[in-house]
Amino acid sequence: MIDKRMTADEAVAHVADGMTIGIGGWGSRRKPMAFVRALVRKRVKDLTVVSYGGPDVGILCATGQAKKVIYGFVSLDSIPLEPHFRKARQSGTIEAVELDEGMFLLGLRAAAQRLPFLPTRAGLGSDVLKINPHLKTVKSPYDDGEELVAVPALELDAAFVHMNRADASGNGQVLGRDPYFDNLFCMSAARAYMSCEELVSTEELTRGGPLQSLLINRMMVCGVVEAPGGAHFTECPPDYPRDEKFQREYAATAKDAAAWKAFRAKYLDGSEADYQKVVGHERL
């Protein structure tokens, strides 16, 4: 079995300027934030970010590293609209590709299946087709002749996901109640990286929850990072809930540049260990 253990910084070393990256999780839930923080430290730029977006998107907008964002939504859940993303949209600093949430899923699924597109009714009649002139429709080749939207594959150069548990060879487990679409993100990417709250032996992994919780198998990922607190400040049940206080602190920094600069210096410019030390200390 291949030992795929590495650090988050080693994982993001493969991300180059201009790449398209997919980020797993959903809104402010089980986001691979340790990888996002590593991307911030690396200062890689001109990224296209593909995400059911939360603070991952917000942070990469605030640092100026996201050139383009492809999203179904960008939300902090308890704060309905991601404020840094809102600011980026309103000041025109990012290129946006806004898709219906279901279209987004079909784009991932098409990429995972190595198809050019998947058809859907979603989008027909709405302005999603108007704001995305690259989207085309197809006619059913069968007798019904129905016109459908052909959602193009969302192919990724790299994907990042965060699991509750994983083993060194890349099997990953979700112990929370929603797997989201992390397996599809991995399968849509040329290279996928998985962080986890706790790295365990394969025996412990399979004993640690129902077999259906083993969402990721080792074919899907090329790197495994043990990152306790790696989803903070998003939720990672059952390991921890969202850190609402921290999220409010983060959200408030969208209002003024000095506050964001201070936030970044305090939390994001140091190492992951520094981050966990600061937020762990503040949580006590």
Place this chain on the structure above:
Amino acid sequence: MSVSEATRADICALAIAECFRDDGEVLVSAMGTMPSLGARLAKATFEPNLLMTDGFNLLLRHALPLGAKPTDEDIEGWMPFGSVFDTLWWGRRHVMMGASQIDQFGNQNIACIGPWRHPKAQLLGVRGAPGNTINHTTSYWVPNHDARVFVPSVDMVSGVGYDRAASLDAASSRFHEIRRVVSNLGVFDFNTPDHRMRLVSIHPGVEVDRVLANTGFELVVPDRLDTTPVPTPDQLSALRELDPQGHAQKELVA
């Protein structure tokens, strides 16, 4: 909160509940406080077969009070987001969404104000509105009925209205249905020859002129106009049980 006297919020909650009458075994997704309360009232009283989640991924057997944490005994199934998408494409779903803007054919906008490319205000984005409206029944709740919400044309069509649906092939639009719009002033539907919005009933104490003055397009007003039903004593006590803290009462402006 008095148990015997119905407030405007109670009347709105009942009007929302009525949107789900005869839906049977479908997944109800009610976005926001008042829609959640209305859907729960429907399930707790006349429409017990509705399927509803805890707002996350658990299907719950009974309508729980707003804010109540479900116990294991309350769970009847599992509905992660992947299953929500499958269900909405399957069509066994009725969603009630909000609307930052809505026009006379029921085109809804939750995406942004101003041109999409350079929005004056970025709102939620289209979220699931395009897919919802073309795949299954949709209703809307507007807590602040005024001419900035009920507009001649919306800035970005997120949820598809009847004129947009009619411009598609019959096959593409065959699952499109906007059941009703409920606002703090009245109840509206699209049961007119050209599917323009019609005033169905006004809430007790609301004058028709107030509705017209706060609507930015020509509303179809039938000769015989009903008053929105007031909850019965049984419905009122159900509402008090489902919203013991009165969250929905706070949502209404007037």
